[in-house]
Structure formats: structure tokens, C-alpha cells
Amino acid sequence: MEFASKGSWLSEGGPEADVVMSCRVRAARNLVGFPFVARASDAERHELVHIAKQVVLDSELGQEMIWVDLAKATSRDRQLLVERHLISRHLAEADMPRAVAVSEDETLSIMINEEDHLRMQLIAPGFRLAELVEQIEKVDETLEQKTDFAFSSRWGYLTACPTNVGTGIRLSVMMHLPALKLTNEIERVRRAAKDLHLAVRGYYGEGSESAGDFYQISNQVTLGQSESELLEEFVQVVLPRVIDYEHQSRKILVERNTNLLDDRVHRALAVLRSARLLGAEEAMKHLSRVRLGIHLRRLQDVQLDVINRLLLQIQPGHLQLHIGADLSPDRLREARANVVRKALR
Amino acid sequence: MEFASKGSWLSEGGPEADVVMSCRVRAARNLVGFPFVARASDAERHELVHIAKQVVLDSELGQEMIWVDLAKATSRDRQLLVERHLISRHLAEADMPRAVAVSEDETLSIMINEEDHLRMQLIAPGFRLAELVEQIEKVDETLEQKTDFAFSSRWGYLTACPTNVGTGIRLSVMMHLPALKLTNEIERVRRAAKDLHLAVRGYYGEGSESAGDFYQISNQVTLGQSESELLEEFVQVVLPRVIDYEHQSRKILVERNTNLLDDRVHRALAVLRSARLLGAEEAMKHLSRVRLGIHLRRLQDVQLDVINRLLLQIQPGHLQLHIGADLSPDRLREARANVVRKALR
Numbered sequence: 001m002e003f004a005s006k007g008s009w010l011s012e013g014g015p016e017a018d019v020v021m022s023c024r025v026r027a028a029r030n031l032v033g034f035p036f037v038a039r040a041s042d043a044e045r046h047e048l049v050h051i052a053k054q055v056v057l058d059s060e061l062g063q064e065m066i067w068v069d070l071a072k073a074t075s076r077d078r079q080l081l082v083e084r085h086l087i088s089r090h091l092a093e094a095d096m097p098r099a100v101a102v103s104e105d106e107t108l109s110i111m112i113n114e115e116d117h118l119r120m121q122l123i124a125p126g127f128r129l130a131e132l133v134e135q136i137e138k139v140d141e142t143l144e145q146k147t148d149f150a151f152s153s154r155w156g157y158l159t160a161c162p163t164n165v166g167t168g169i170r171l172s173v174m175m176h177l178p179a180l181k182l183t184n185e186i187e188r189v190r191r192a193a194k195d196l197h198l199a200v201r202g203y204y205g206e207g208s209e210s211a212g213d214f215y216q217i218s219n220q221v222t223l224g225q226s227e228s229e230l231l232e233e234f235v236q237v238v239l240p241r242v243i244d245y246e247h248q249s250r251k252i253l254v255e256r257n258t259n260l261l262d263d264r265v266h267r268a269l270a271v272l273r274s275a276r277l278l279g280a281e282e283a284m285k286h287l288s289r290v291r292l293g294i295h296l297r298r299l300q301d302v303q304l305d306v307i308n309r310l311l312l313q314i315q316p317g318h319l320q321l322h323i324g325a326d327l328s329p330d331r332l333r334e335a336r337a338n339v340v341r342k343a344l345r
Numbered sequence: 346m347e348f349a350s351k352g353s354w355l356s357e358g359g360p361e362a363d364v365v366m367s368c369r370v371r372a373a374r375n376l377v378g379f380p381f382v383a384r385a386s387d388a389e390r391h392e393l394v395h396i397a398k399q400v401v402l403d404s405e406l407g408q409e410m411i412w413v414d415l416a417k418a419t420s421r422d423r424q425l426l427v428e429r430h431l432i433s434r435h436l437a438e439a440d441m442p443r444a445v446a447v448s449e450d451e452t453l454s455i456m457i458n459e460e461d462h463l464r465m466q467l468i469a470p471g472f473r474l475a476e477l478v479e480q481i482e483k484v485d486e487t488l489e490q491k492t493d494f495a496f497s498s499r500w501g502y503l504t505a506c507p508t509n510v511g512t513g514i515r516l517s518v519m520m521h522l523p524a525l526k527l528t529n530e531i532e533r534v535r536r537a538a539k540d541l542h543l544a545v546r547g548y549y550g551e552g553s554e555s556a557g558d559f560y561q562i563s564n565q566v567t568l569g570q571s572e573s574e575l576l577e578e579f580v581q582v583v584l585p586r587v588i589d590y591e592h593q594s595r596k597i598l599v600e601r602n603t604n605l606l607d608d609r610v611h612r613a614l615a616v617l618r619s620a621r622l623l624g625a626e627e628a629m630k631h632l633s634r635v636r637l638g639i640h641l642r643r644l645q646d647v648q649l650d651v652i653n654r655l656l657l658q659i660q661p662g663h664l665q666l667h668i669g670a671d672l673s674p675d676r677l678r679e680a681r682a683n684v685v686r687k688a689l690r
Contacts, residue, residue, distance in 0.1 A: 259621045259622055259679055260621075260622065262621045263620055263621035263622040263682070266619040266620070266621060267616055267619050267620055269619070270612075270615035270616060270618060270619035271612055271615060271616065273615060274611040274612050274614070274615035275608055275611070275612055276604045276605075276607045276608035276611065277604055277605065277608040334604055337608070
């Protein structure tokens with residue numbers, strides 16, 4: 001499998017890019033006439049992959065989509081797709097017929113036989129959920145020209161998990177909240193998010209830790225809400241408040257705690273430039289702080305896009321692609337340190 | 346109080362200086378006709394200081410000695426003397442008449458009213474205990490021309506603590522054992538030292554931790570042993586074995602664990618060069634690793650004497666002398682980072 005050197009959703013800035021790394025919109029859809037994936041037989045799952053492949057490749061989107069049969073892909077390739085946020089870890093590790101269609105620019109992916117028959121996902125840098133919701137509706141319409149999705153006039157789109165029933169749409173943003181972390185305010189955000197029925201997860205989604213102060217925030221309940229209601233609450237009220245809160249914390253750091261800020265930022269860059277062995281989590285932590293330093297203009301000679309690219313390149317799958325071999329944990333730490341040192345030289 | 350920029354015992358190398366930072370010889374002596382310090386009245390302690398001052402300043406050593414009345418010295422000055430290893434923390438903090446005579450080059454100090462009436466100490470860089478033992482005997486003879494020390498033909502010199510009775514001489518070396526620490530072999534050294542009745546202490550003596558992989562190793566029992574027996578066992582057998590053990594560990598690091606070594610060494614220098622806030626313990630740890638890196642030729646652009654000087658300058662008393670004011674813990678960490686960054690620029 002080959003990739004451009006970076007996911008296009010990491011390449012540009014986009015609105016509020018100092019806090020919002022990227023945003024994603026996902027629509028869950030199921031084909032009429034088949035049981036949900038978990039209840040389907042292996043033959044039915046095979047058929048689902050087959051039908052979905054036709055639907056996607058025969059649609060107007062077909063030309064720009066690359067089809068990956070995940071049951072035949074190597075585990076290293078599946079790992080790469082997870083690291084680029086194109087498939088879920090769940091889909092990568094499932095033991096059944098499954099696939100993903102990925103657009104050439106990696107902004108659109110359509111997972112087959114994840115929890116639902118089809119999960120379409122759009123990802124973009126910066127804070128532009130509204131745009132993405134419009135786009136995912138177009139993707140949805142395009143595919144619906146070729147097949148029928150299970151829909152109830154009372155409940156909306158039917159999905160495997162009740163929390164997705166209705167629009168079937170979930171919104172999520174990858175936020176970079178280093179100042180809230182440094183000032184120990186992050187727990188307040190977590191509690192507030194919980195009260196608002198939002199899920200706060202780590203860099204790799206469900207169950208993962210918040211490596212490097214990156215937090216994935218998403219809406220949890222779609223039932224009974226229209227796309228516009230979702231947008232209104234989450235996009236126009238909640239997220240701007242979190243962004244604002246992080247901005248305020250950064251301002252306080254710069255104005256009242258310059259030494260702490262500069263200490264963390266300069267140490268982070270120094271360690272990244274000097275380490276010969278580097279764990280993934282430690283690397284994320286330091287990259288996060290350097291990213292903060294760049295946005296607050298505490299560091300002059302580092303480029304933001306180098307840092308963004310490194311956030312991908314330090315992951316095990318990418319390192320193994322780079323070296324061209326499977327690596328032991330020790331060799332991974334060595335390869336990671338080398339890639340980082342070279343990029344920041 | 347004023348000091349040269351560095352203790353002369355830190356300025357040169359000396360034999361085995363890559364492992365032995367410095368060595369010290371101390372002789373405990375008590376004046377005839379007075380109770381031991383702990384049992385003396387305050388009037389007697391006053392008189393002891395008075396007599397000792399005359400003995401020292403009237404002796405042949407008198408001209409090169411600076412007399413410091415510790416009861417009148419500021420706590421910052423006392424702290425400085427502790428950091429330069431010229432007085433013990435015990436003497437600095439005692440609440441009684443007490444003093445110290447220090448030679449101009451800071452190699453000789455004579456503490457008055459420490460545990461014993463007089464404790465003479467010689468300190469020198471590198472591994473030259475044999476020389477120092479000869480020298481301390483001369484100091485002892487010189488002072489004995491002016492007074493009588495309590496001596497029993499059966500037990501030898503009488504001292505407040507039974508472990509010092511006999512020669513009254515204690516030998517100690519400040520060893521730098523970073524490779525034994527990195528390879529987790531240091532505990533074996535500790536156990537072996539314990540079996541040999543040696544005391545292993547941290548950088549600041551009794552009760553202190555082994556900051557920065559610096560270990561003070563000293564003989565504990567002097568009773569019934571002549572100076573030559575002491576020398577033979579400790580200086581000619583035990584210490585060379587520890588030095589050799591550290592050398593072997595360094596060789597193994599260079600040959601088989603280059604990445605780990607370079608990682609620790611380069612990170613340490615990078616942190617010292619970039620931190621804006623630096624704790625004493627952390628600074629010691631990193632200076633220790635940079636010192637190792639210099640000796641193993643893993644670092645090109647750092648001078649050993651800069652590191653040795655910093656080991657003194659990062660201590661609170663020295664930082665406060667440098668700034669010219671008492672500093673809060675936060676300001677100390679800031680001042681320490683500034684001094685280190687400037688020295689390593």
C-alpha cells in the first residue's frame with residue numbers, strides 16, 4: 001500500500017487550526033434486506049462486501065476511490081489505515097470479510113462491515129464541521145442512487161447501535177488542548193463534556209488515552225435530532241466554548257506563566273532533537289508542546305507542517321513502512337527517534 | 346564571604362578523575378582537659394573556640410587560614426560552606442559556639458565544635474588518598490606543637506564517637522558511578538560496600554540521596570587499625586575494584602548499548618541547554634550524564650571543567666550568592682536554569 005507523505009487533512013490549516021487539528025463527520029448506513037453485521041452469516045458478510053463494492057465503484061464517486069479488501073491486506077497495511085484515521089481499530093482487527101474504500105486525497109473513506117454495513121467518513125483539517133455535514137449528505141445521496149438504505153419514517157436511519165439511529169450521523173473533532181492540560185483545567189472540560197452527553201476520547205478513539213494533549217470530542221446521541229439541531233448545539237455553542245477556553249488558558253500561560261510555558265516548550269523541542277530512543281507516547285507529548293510553542297510564537301525555527309507530519313510518521317505502522325520491515329519495540333523507539341531528529345534538524 | 350569561582354579541589358583532574366571526583370581525609374581530635382562537645386557547657390564551648398583559634402592561627406598554618414565564626418555568619422554563608430564541602434551540615438545548623446578555619450585554596454578546613462573539638466579535613470580532586478593521609482598527618486603534627494590532643498596508649502586518639510577512636514582518621518571518596526547506575530549494577534556495589542563495613546552516602550553526606558549518580562564512600566570503623574592498614578584495605582583493594590567495575594560498565598555501554606548511552610547523554614545536555622526551570626536534583630542527574638558523555642567522548646562541544654563548576658554553582662547557596670539575594674524555591678529553579686543555560690551555550 002502506498003500513501004502520499006501525509007494525509008491531506010493534516011496538510012492545511014483550516015479555521016481555528018491552532019486548537020482544532022481536524023474534524024470528522026461519519027454517517028452509518030445499512031442495506032435493506034440484510035441483517036446487521038454482528039448478526040449476519042459469513043456468507044452474508046461476503047455478499048455485503050461484494051454489493052458495497054459495486055455500489056461504491058459504480059457510483060459517481062467510483063473513479064476517485066481506492067478499494068482495499070481488508071481481509072487480504074497485511075496487518076501492517078491495516079495498521080497504517082488506522083493511524084491515518086481511515087478505518088477504525090475495530091475494523092482493522094475484526095475477523096470477517098470487510099473492506100474500505102478510500103478517496104485518493106484521503107478525505108473520504110467508506111468502511112464496509114464495521115458495526116454497520118457502511119460507514120462513510122469525511123475528515124478535514126481545522127474546524128469546518130458544517131461544510132463536512134453538507135458534503136456527507138451528498139455522498140449519502142450519491143450512494144443512495146445505487147442502493148436502498150434501511151430507513152424508518154418514525155425513527156430515521158436504522159443502525160446497529162441505538163445511539164446512532166436517526167440521522168446516523170456522528171460529528172467529532174480532534175482538539176489540541178495543551179494549555180488546558182498544563183493549567184490542570186482539562187478535567188473541568190471533561191466533566192462539562194460529560195454533562196452535555198459528549199464523548200471525550202484519546203488520539204486513537206475509543207479506549208485510547210489522550211496522548212499528547214489531543215482529545216477527540218464527539219456527540220454521542222443522534223436519535224431524535226435533525227442534522228441542523230446537531231450542528232446548532234455542538235458546532236455553534238459547545239465547541240466554540242472549548243476553543244475559547246483553550247485560547248484563554250494559552251493567554252494566561254503567555255502573560256502570567258511565561259517561564260513554565262517556555263520551559264515546557266523548549267525542553268520538548270530539545271528532547272525531540274536529541275533523543276536516540278523515543279516512545280510513541282513521549283513523542284506525542286513533546287510534539288504537542290512544540291505545536292503549542294509554534295502557535296504562541298515561542299519557537300522560531302520549527303515549521304508547523306513538520307510537526308503535523310511527524311504526528312503521523314511516529315506511529316508504528318508509518319515507521320515500519322518507512323523502514324520497510326516489521327520492527328521490535330526497541331527498534332521502533334530507535335527508528336522513531338531517528339525520524340524525529342532528522343525532521344527537526 | 347567571598348569564594349574563588351570554584352573550589353580548587355574541583356578544578357583539576359587528578360588520578361582516575363573520570364570516576365573519582367574528589368577524595369577527603371578527616372582527622373578527629375579533642376583537646377585534653379575538656380569534655381566532648383556534646384557534654385560541654387556553653388562556656389566551655391566558647392573557650393574551646395577561643396583556644397582552637399589561637400592554636401590554629403598561631404601555628405605554622407596560621408598565615409594561610411581564614412577564620413570564620415559560624416555563630417556570627419549568615420545562614421547563606423553557612424550554606425555556601427556546606428555546598429563547598431568545607432563544613433558539615435551538622436556544624437552549619439548547630440546552635441552553639443562553633444567555627445571553621447579554611448585555607449585560602451579551600452583544600453584544608455578545620456571545624457571547631459563539630460562532634461569532636463577539632464575535625465581537620467583535606468580534600469583534593471581525583472584519587473589520591475595516600476597523599477592526603479600523609480598531609481593530614483603533617484597538619485596534625487603542626488597543631489600538636491601548640492596543644493595536646495586526648496590520646497590513650499591503649500586506644501589511640503579519643504573521640505566522641507567510638508567508631509572514630511584509634512587513628513581518628515576517616516577516608517572518603519566522592520565517586521561518579523553513572524554507568525553502574527544506568528546498567529542497574531549499583532545495588533551490587535552498595536551491598537558489597539556494606540559487607541566491607543563501608544558507608545555509602547549521597548552527595549551531601551549522611552542521610553542525603555545519591556543525587557546525579559554521585560556516591561560518597563567512606564570507611565566506617567577506625568578502631569584498632571593503623572593508618573597503613575586503613576590505606577591498604579580501602580585504598581589499594583576496595584576502591585580500585587569499584588573504579589574498575591564502573592570502567593567495565595562504561596565499556597559495555599559504549600560497545601553494546603550505544604543507543605541507550607547516547608540517548609541519555611544527548612537528552613541530558615539538551616535539557617540543560619533548554620530548561621527555563623530546573624530543580625537541583627534534576628540538574629545533578631543531567632550534569633552527571635553529561636560528565637559521563639564527556640569522558641566517553643560522546644559529546645564534543647562541552648568542557649569538563651564547566652560541568653564540574655556547575656555542580657557547585659547549581660546549589661542554592663551559590664545561586665543566592667550569584668544573584669545577591671535570598672530566593673524562593675521557584676526563583677531558585679529559574680536562576681539555576683539560567684546559570685546552566687548560560688554556561689552551556
